[in-house]
Amino acid sequence: MRSRSGFNLTPSPLEGEGLGWGDSKFARQHGLITLLEQKKCFKLICGAGNQNLEEIEKLVALYAKAGCRFFDLAADEEVLKAAQKGLDFAIPKEDQKNYHFCISIGTKGDRHVQKAQIDSEKCIGCGKCVEICPQGAIKETESRVGSLTHQYQIEQQCKVGILAHQYEVIEKNCIGCMKCQKGCKNNAISFTPHPNFYGLRARLELLPLPQGARVNLLTSHFSPLTCIELHASDTDEDEVDEIWDYLNKNFDGMLSLCIGRQKLTDEQVLNRIKRLVEKRKPYTTIIQADGTPMSGGEDDFQTTLPAVEMGALVQTLHLPLYLMLSGGTNSKTAALAKQKNVDINGVAVGSYARKIVKEYIQRKDFWKNKAIFEEAVLYIKPLINYKN
Ligand code: SF4
Numbered sequence: 235m236r237s238r239s240g241f242n243l244t245p246s247p248l249e250g251e252g253l254g255w256g257d258s259k260f261a262r263q264h265g266l267i268t269l270l271e272q273k274k275c276f277k278l279i280c281g282a283g284n285q286n287l288e289e290i291e292k293l294v295a296l297y298a299k300a301g302c303r304f305f306d307l308a309a310d311e312e313v314l315k316a317a318q319k320g321l322d323f324a325i326p327k328e329d330q331k332n333y334h335f336c337i338s339i340g341t342k343g344d345r346h347v348q349k350a351q352i353d354s355e356k357c358i359g360c361g362k363c364v365e366i367c368p369q370g371a372i373k374e375t376e377s378r379v380g381s382l383t384h385q386y387q388i389e390q391q392c393k394v395g396i397l398a399h400q401y402e403v404i405e406k407n408c409i410g411c412m413k414c415q416k417g418c419k420n421n422a423i424s425f426t427p428h429p430n431f432y433g434l435r436a437r438l439e440l441l442p443l444p445q446g447a448r449v450n451l452l453t454s455h456f457s458p459l460t461c462i463e464l465h466a467s468d469t470d471e472d473e474v475d476e477i478w479d480y481l482n483k484n485f486d487g488m489l490s491l492c493i494g495r496q497k498l499t500d501e502q503v504l505n506r507i508k509r510l511v512e513k514r515k516p517y518t519t520i521i522q523a524d525g526t527p528m529s530g531g532e533d534d535f536q537t538t539l540p541a542v543e544m545g546a547l548v549q550t551l552h553l554p555l556y557l558m559l560s561g562g563t564n565s566k567t568a569a570l571a572k573q574k575n576v577d578i579n580g581v582a583v584g585s586y587a588r589k590i591v592k593e594y595i596q597r598k599d600f601w602k603n604k605a606i607f608e609e610a611v612l613y614i615k616p617l618i619n620y621k622n
């Protein structure tokens with residue numbers, strides 16, 4: 235048993251006996267635990283609601299090749315297949331043992347499971363949201379036919395020389411970041427939770443087997459799936475407990491709790507973490523301290539500060555858990571955490587990680603141009619191999 239700064243002396247699964255992790259069926263978990271214990275764990279967040287298969291396949295291929303071992307994915311069969319294809323492209327099958335997939339679900343009100351919708355009655359077609367959306371999830375539609383009232387508005391706009399456009403959200407590409415809503419002056423964008431991604435209605439029975447059968451995701455042994463993440467930053471404690479208890483009972487891998495304080499007080503956050511972690515065996519839970527969800531994109535200290543502060547709050551609990559940071563994370567996160575004495579096991583990066591490879595991913599010759607692929611891999615390596 236060795237001490238770790240900020241946490242108690244409960245033995246980790248790699249150190250302790252009788253914690254149920256020694257069976258061969260848990261062998262893959264040991265790989266994930268090792269990554270966490272080394273305090274160098276980098277997780278690529280593809281997006282809890284991201285169903286853009288082409289993007290996911292390319293992201294996983296690039297980041298796996300660059301050294302990333304841990305991938306956060308939407309709980310969607312096609313997404314898992316796309317991620318596996320990306321992994322197969324980058325890493326030979328026989329070397330995939332220590333690569334880990336985490337699927338994300340959420341509580342109904344959590345931002346990560348929301349999808350944007352545009353109200354055509356309120357939209358004036360300014361196009362601002364298209365410029366803002368980091369996922370290319372808003373497109374102009376063919377039809378401009380709306381209600382009479384709206385049609386009248388369009389005609390009036392045309393008369394005064396404003397070109398009237400209509401826009402809609404490509405649901406599979408939307409990650410619920412809400413950037414479009416902040417940029418819309420006409421209050422035309424609202425959000426609803428995607429029914430497949432929240433609560434126990436989330437599609438947990440989706441796992442494809444080679445022979446085409448489907449099995450329960452929670453009890454399966456789909457090789458890279460070693461973690462399930464619950465996004466639980468909403469206020470309904472009963473809903474959080476219900477989902478967590480179900481996962482705790484039915485899934486024998488790592489559970490991750492992604493939690494932030496946009497809707498919760500510090501006391502509520504700490505009480506929730508304490509209650510949920512204490513239901514688990516020591517070091518079978520990751521707390522992903524979520525600074526400002528999906529706010530990344532800029533590579534500066536200010537952007538990542540909320541994530542580090544959230545990590546500092548979690549650290550005060552001294553519980554036997556692994557601590558990762560997300561929500562505004564970037565290449566500065568680990569250094570800032572060290573500066574603030576926040577002892578992290580890893581960093582999960584989404585918006586920033588996707589942004590820095592966007593131009594590569596959009597290239598038509600992505601899969602064929604080896605030089606470009608290798609250039610992108612070299613470019614992202616420093617983000618994955620962060621220094622702290
Ligand atoms: S920003 Fe708002 S008003 Fe402008 S196109 Fe988008 S939804 Fe319509």
Ligand code: SF4
Pocket residue numbers: 349350366367368369370371372403407408409410411412413414415
């Ligand atoms: S919520 Fe984010 S990803 Fe979805 S449409 Fe708006 S800006 Fe794009």
